[in-house]
Amino acid sequence: MSTKSQVLTLLLKQAPEFISGEEMAQQLSLSRTAIWKAINELKKEGHHISSSRNKGYCYDRSDVLSAEGIYLTLNPETPKLSITVLNSSESTMKDAKLAAINGEANNTLIVADTQEAPKGRFGRPFFSKAGSGIYMSMLLRPNQNFEEMAQYTVIMAVAVARAMDNLTSEQTEIKWVNDIYINGKKVCGILSEAMSDVESGQISNVIIGMGINFSLKQQEFPKELRGKATSLFPENEPTITRNELIGEIWNQFYNILNQLPEERFLEEYRQKSFVLGKTVSFTQSGIEYEGTAVAINDHGELVVQLPDNSEKILSSGEISLSSINPAT
Numbered sequence: 001m002s003t004k005s006q007v008l009t010l011l012l013k014q015a016p017e018f019i020s021g022e023e024m025a026q027q028l029s030l031s032r033t034a035i036w037k038a039i040n041e042l043k044k045e046g047h048h049i050s051s052s053r054n055k056g057y058c059y060d061r062s063d064v065l066s067a068e069g070i071y072l073t074l075n076p077e078t079p080k081l082s083i084t085v086l087n088s089s090e091s092t093m094k095d096a097k098l099a100a101i102n103g104e105a106n107n108t109l110i111v112a113d114t115q116e117a118p119k120g121r122f123g124r125p126f127f128s129k130a131g132s133g134i135y136m137s138m139l140l141r142p143n144q145n146f147e148e149m150a151q152y153t154v155i156m157a158v159a160v161a162r163a164m165d166n167l168t169s170e171q172t173e174i175k176w177v178n179d180i181y182i183n184g185k186k187v188c189g190i191l192s193e194a195m196s197d198v199e200s201g202q203i204s205n206v207i208i209g210m211g212i213n214f215s216l217k218q219q220e221f222p223k224e225l226r227g228k229a230t231s232l233f234p235e236n237e238p239t240i241t242r243n244e245l246i247g248e249i250w251n252q253f254y255n256i257l258n259q260l261p262e263e264r265f266l267e268e269y270r271q272k273s274f275v276l277g278k279t280v281s282f283t284q285s286g287i288e289y290e291g292t293a294v295a296i297n298d299h300g301e302l303v304v305q306l307p308d309n310s311e312k313i314l315s316s317g318e319i320s321l322s323s324i325n326p327a328t
Helices: 003-014 021-028 032-044 067-071 092-101 146-167 242-258 265-272
Strands: 049-052 056-059 082-086 108-112 133-140 173-175 179-182 185-197 202-213 278-284 287-296 302-305 311-314 321-326
Touching: 003 021, 003 032, 003 056, 003 067, 021 032, 021 056, 032 049, 067 082, 067 108, 067 242, 082 092, 092 108, 092 133, 092 185, 092 202, 133 242, 146 173, 146 179, 146 185, 146 202, 146 242, 146 265, 173 265, 265 287, 278 302, 278 311, 287 311
Parallel strands: 082 108
Antiparallel strands: 049 056, 108 133, 133 202, 173 179, 179 185, 185 202, 278 287, 278 321, 287 302, 302 311
């Protein structure tokens, strides 16, 4: 761990209390000069650190993404994560794929303050602004069959929804497959991709990525998105930090995984769905269909009843819902 990382971790643990430079130097076995240099580096990165000649240093609440800040929010039951935080990334999904190719460990998390070319499902672009969002991807090595892939995507949606509900006053909804909505507008999109081992027929790697609109003001969205998208804090100042939300999302994700098969996340997924009972239209194999979303099965697939009473079962990555209307 670098000197700067050690100093930041100690300041975060001590906050909101002051700690003297001498005490920091003793605890970290560093010189006072090294402490002073590290604090100045942290201030240049945007961290708010108060100084007092008599009291020392105090970390003031500031929303700067950091691996140290995320680590401190993780529960003891959450596995040890390998976290990399980037100022900017072309795509954290690409970064995670490269990490998989390079043999990085299970539970490798890559977080970026902004994405230069963010993409959602089916390659759709979405809006990104530095300091106002969360863009992250997790590399998992599950060694499971392809039939279990849908489970990860549904679990992730429930984990994000739980984290937002727990840390804010908002109540989230889920649009099948993995879009999180607040007050009828999209606040988060989730994308999952698998890499397989041809010989074993198992999934060797799963990459789960997401983009979260955190504190982007409503008027800052492009005009064409203002009626469709929002953020967790579209008007007021955030009451939590992005590090806290990131940590809670992964706490919830691993909490569900650790309690399988008893964890009843699918029931929660169904309860939060605003698609069930509504008329949906979609395209499958080049043919357009319209019907009523009647169920989400145990694989996370959407069951749609067509006008002739036949059913279509839609799986992740296979279709895109083109409209959602109240059932008549």
